[in-house]
Amino acid sequence: MSASLRLVLPLLLTLSAVSCKSSEGNQEPLIMPAEGARAKIVDKGEPAETPKRIALVMKTLTNPFFVSMERGAHRAENELGIELLVRTHGDETAIEQQIAIVKKLIREGVDAMAVVPGNSTEMIPVVKEAQSAGIAIVNVDNRFDPETAHEWGLDGIPFVGVNNVEGARIAAEYLAGQLTLPAQVAIIEGDPAAYSSHERKQGALEGFAAVAGVDVVAVETAHWNIEKAREAAARIFEKFPDVRGVFCANDIMALGVIRFLEESGKHQSVLVTGYDAIEEARAAIRSGKLLATVDQRPDVQGYTGVKFAARLLAGETLPRETYIDVELVTAASLEEEKP
Numbered sequence: 594m595s596a597s598l599r600l601v602l603p604l605l606l607t608l609s610a611v612s613c614k615s616s617e618g619n620q621e622p623l624i625m626p627a628e629g630a631r632a633k634i635v636d637k638g639e640p641a642e643t644p645k646r647i648a649l650v651m652k653t654l655t656n657p658f659f660v661s662m663e664r665g666a667h668r669a670e671n672e673l674g675i676e677l678l679v680r681t682h683g684d685e686t687a688i689e690q691q692i693a694i695v696k697k698l699i700r701e702g703v704d705a706m707a708v709v710p711g712n713s714t715e716m717i718p719v720v721k722e723a724q725s726a727g728i729a730i731v732n733v734d735n736r737f738d739p740e741t742a743h744e745w746g747l748d749g750i751p752f753v754g755v756n757n758v759e760g761a762r763i764a765a766e767y768l769a770g771q772l773t774l775p776a777q778v779a780i781i782e783g784d785p786a787a788y789s790s791h792e793r794k795q796g797a798l799e800g801f802a803a804v805a806g807v808d809v810v811a812v813e814t815a816h817w818n819i820e821k822a823r824e825a826a827a828r829i830f831e832k833f834p835d836v837r838g839v840f841c842a843n844d845i846m847a848l849g850v851i852r853f854l855e856e857s858g859k860h861q862s863v864l865v866t867g868y869d870a871i872e873e874a875r876a877a878i879r880s881g882k883l884l885a886t887v888d889q890r891p892d893v894q895g896y897t898g899v900k901f902a903a904r905l906l907a908g909e910t911l912p913r914e915t916y917i918d919v920e921l922v923t924a925a926s927l928e929e930e931k932p
């Protein structure tokens with residue numbers, strides 16, 4: 594090797610290393626002789642796009658319903674190559690916490706949010722703030738109150754969820770059909786601040802009204818909470834010991850009512866229905882403690898919510914309302930599911 598080659602060889606090796614490392618899949622040389630003495634790096638590839646950041650704002654992961662929703666959302670994340678930020682707070686009714694979460698996401702500058710509001714009215718101002726900051730919004734599972742949303746100018750937000758009136762009606766009608774009539778029944782509502790709770794109460798009333806001889810003697814809220822449902826059941830049965838059926842607006846509350854019925858030895862004579870079809874509720878149906886529940890596919894809701902957020906970011910116009918089918922889950926339907 595000549596002396597001059599020995600001197601330039603390390604330099605050549607360095608240059609070729611740079612060229613190989615950066616030119617994956619690119620035929621063009623990356624290091625080009627430049628005007629003057631300096632070499633210039635030319636990037637011929639597309640600029641690497643940073644993935645869109647989409648937040649899923651739910652209520653609480655203490656309810657398995659939202660764990661399933663999160664699973665669906667991650668499926669969308671993997672398919673779309675976006676970055677998903679999942680945010681939840683401690684308690685379903687702690688709305689200040691959910692407001693603070695959205696405020697923080699605005700500061701963090703996320704591109705879009707799929708929001709399950711814990712409170713259908715109180716979340717509206719902060720979500721409007723997010724929209725005004727240019728963040729694309731999708732409403733999942735629990736609707737914003739339409740009137741309040743309109744007052745705040747939060748219009749045109751696509752909604753993904755189920756027809757809760759329909760789901761509750763099916764469950765209540767099925768429950769009524771299993772009773773020896775005439776019979777007294779009760780309704781345990783979710784948090785009245787949630788639009789879905791009103792819809793389910795309305796659906797349950799419609800379902801019970803459809804069967805002659807069914808008398809709704811009590812409607813109480815237990816705020817989606819197991820212990821509050823146990824206490825509400827205690828109050829109802831104290832006052833109306835002949836109640837034979839209880840419709841509950843979610844499974845967690847149905848489990849609370851069942852707890853009370855077992856403690857008080859009434860579980861053989863009272864039928865209970867829930868809503869959500871969480872694993873614990875399916876198990877309770879199999880063991881004969883729960884009559885039925887409603888599957889509202891939270892995984893599909895989470896998946897679709899995130900996917901819609903990405904489609905909004907891509908400039909698409911989406912339908913105002915997208916409904917996922919509800920399905921009644923009973924001992925018979927679980928039997929059919931068996932392989």
Ligand code: ALL
Pocket residue numbers: 652656658685734735783787789817842843844868869
């Ligand atoms: C509703 C959901 C579920 C859940 C409830 C509790 O929005 O649809 O039924 O159980 O929230 O937060």
